[in-house]
Amino acid sequence: MEKLLTLQEELTEAKVKLVAVSKTHGPEAILRLYREGQRDFGENRVQELLEKQPVLPADIRWHLIGHLQTNKVKYVVPFVHLIHAVDSPKLLFEIDRRAEAIGRVIPCLLQFKIAEEESKFGLSWEEATQLLEDPRFPELKHVLIAGVMGMGTLTDDEAQTRREFRTLKRYFDQLKSTFFPDSDSFRELSMGMSDDYHLAIEEGSTMVRIGSLLFGERE
Numbered sequence: 348m349e350k351l352l353t354l355q356e357e358l359t360e361a362k363v364k365l366v367a368v369s370k371t372h373g374p375e376a377i378l379r380l381y382r383e384g385q386r387d388f389g390e391n392r393v394q395e396l397l398e399k400q401p402v403l404p405a406d407i408r409w410h411l412i413g414h415l416q417t418n419k420v421k422y423v424v425p426f427v428h429l430i431h432a433v434d435s436p437k438l439l440f441e442i443d444r445r446a447e448a449i450g451r452v453i454p455c456l457l458q459f460k461i462a463e464e465e466s467k468f469g470l471s472w473e474e475a476t477q478l479l480e481d482p483r484f485p486e487l488k489h490v491l492i493a494g495v496m497g498m499g500t501l502t503d504d505e506a507q508t509r510r511e512f513r514t515l516k517r518y519f520d521q522l523k524s525t526f527f528p529d530s531d532s533f534r535e536l537s538m539g540m541s542d543d544y545h546l547a548i549e550e551g552s553t554m555v556r557i558g559s560l561l562f563g564e565r566e
């Protein structure tokens with residue numbers, strides 16, 4: 348697992364957190380990284396996460412990085428560490444409701460649509476500000492908006508990826524100064540994957556989500 352160690356060193360130097368994206372890989376592969384000290388793992392599908400979580404060490408911090416349907420919120424709320432993909436008010440309200448029922452506060456990131464290509468999920472700037480200005484928002488005591496997340500276009504065009512990452516960084520800065528000026532909790536900029544994490548770090552990422560570089564290509 349030299350790759351993990353090299354990557355961890357590189358990220359520590361840059362003060363960037365690593366989420367190891369373990370989707371499609373089984374418990375054994377996850378344990379290999381766990382034994383090397385990795386504790387943050389990311390899954391994009393709820394069903395898959397629910398199969399792995401109970402058979403793996405309890406101190407793993409599970410990140411849900413994919414789209415979350417409101418009817419599945421109740422399954423992840425008891426243990427999830429960070430939900431990266433909040434893309435609607437409805438979802439945020441449901442997370443709050445389910446978290447309140449079990450006495451947890453769930454850190455969440457607002458997912459933005461930054462890819463210039465068609466992508467299904469993510470908020471626009473207008474949608475995000477509407478959500479934060481909603482008079483009901485301050486009443487949500489069981490979610491904590493911890494920052495933003497986005498995915499760049501899958502492309503070899505570095506300039507395009509950089510533009511998209513810059514847009515997300517700008518959103519992050521604007522939300523911070525407008526809505527969370529005194530909050531220490533609003534601090535994560537989740538951007539960068541195996542192919543573009545160097546660019547993401549140069550553009551201000553605080554948390555990268557890396558799968559294939561660590562686990563090998565997926566089927």
Ligand SMILES: *Cc1c(COP(=O)(O)O)cnc(C)c1O
Nearest residue numbers: 368391412540541556557558559
């Ligand atoms: C799969 C996935 C990643 C990791 O992708 P790699 O290219 O394997 O590093 C990161 N973020 C999200 C949301 C993903 O679904």
